Amino acid sequence: MNVTLIDYGAGNVPSVERALRRLGAQVETTNVAEKISAARCLVLPGVGHCAALIAALDAHSLRQPLIDAVGRGAAFLGICLGLQALYESSEEAPTLPGLGLLPGRVTRLPEDVKLPHMGWNTLKNIRATRLLDSVPSGAYFYFAHSFAAPAVGEESAAVSEHGREFIAVLEKENIRAVQFHPEKSGAAGALVLRNFLRAAA
């Protein structure tokens, strides 16, 4: 499986690359628009501040190629900020438009719990999805974020809860994304990545 890993300088690119390679994927990391336009399997990682991701995509003129590739049917996986960027906007970067591939707005988790939501949490309201094939119910995944997508919308495949429910796994046709870090989530995370590679094949 050939995977195009979008490298706009996010901190977790090397670990995502390592995790995909362990599963036998051929990974090309790139920030070149033409390569992203032509990709059949795209992974958008991300960690940190949402504005950094959006600004970097625009600085490298990657926004339209990415939207076009997804529109063409390329298999897409967003990780953490790569999930949040799919929506129309985020409270974290109110002046920057998101990719707008999904309707809605990413908002901050409530103040009455410790933020960032950092550590291992479980999934619930799980619907059948390729990404979660054979993943045991009760499996833990590693999260590190303070903002999240609302837990509504037909794209939701599983939610998690920290102060409020939010989308942890989404799947809408060829668009898939996870709020947790599969590359840091041990065996359960590796299974999710393997499922993505299989679905993309």
Next chain:
Amino acid sequence: MSLARRIIPCLDTDGARVVKGVHFEGLRDAGDPTELAARYDAEGADELVVLDIAAARDNRPTFLETIRGVAEQLAIPLTAGGGIRSLEAARAVVRAGADKITVNTAAVERPELVSELCAEFGAQAVVLAIDAKREGGGWQVRIRGGRQATSLNAREWAQRGVELGAGEILLTSVDRDGTQSGFDTELTAAISNAVSVPVIASGGAKVPAHFLEVFTRGAADAALAASIFHDQVQSIRALKEFLRRSGVEVRLPC
């Protein structure tokens, strides 16, 4: 089910090898960092911390090589630190494979470093390490591996660190460190209840009951230990099974 409490082994290194010793005295070899990292990942550690306790000496490239080797072994988050004094040094550590950076003395000396790191890597990647020692009715911040006193109050410094953007506090009791007499739960609770970010308790762990105590009375979000894991005095798996039986939510790997 909700957010699990984390168990975090810590590898103190001299750059290349894992070492142990109290307050940098009588250091002795405790193993190969990549071998220990692989073992802890397999045993169900939730994260790993790697510190360069010989930092500010001349072995930075060796430490970066160690981080690379350790990161290669892990499918869990990696925090690295020890002697990080600048954005450039932090970048090198992140490029080598660390997910989070921890800063201690340098942040006390120049608090803006915390903000600079957060602006570049995000709050979730910046761990403010605080070494605290009982002083009167409170706790005083110590620097340089606990050896040097400061005028800072640990509770106030933790709150200031969070204002500056730190996403997590790694709190070590200087009084308990190396004693194996249990975590300072009073200190941990005081800091954990004073800040809005997760707190990792460190210093004094030996038996499973110490961890139970720091997660309940100490309100810790995570607990860190070193030699009891290296010497196989305590297995991570058995510790987590004990905690789960005692009603603490932990991740037991499948």
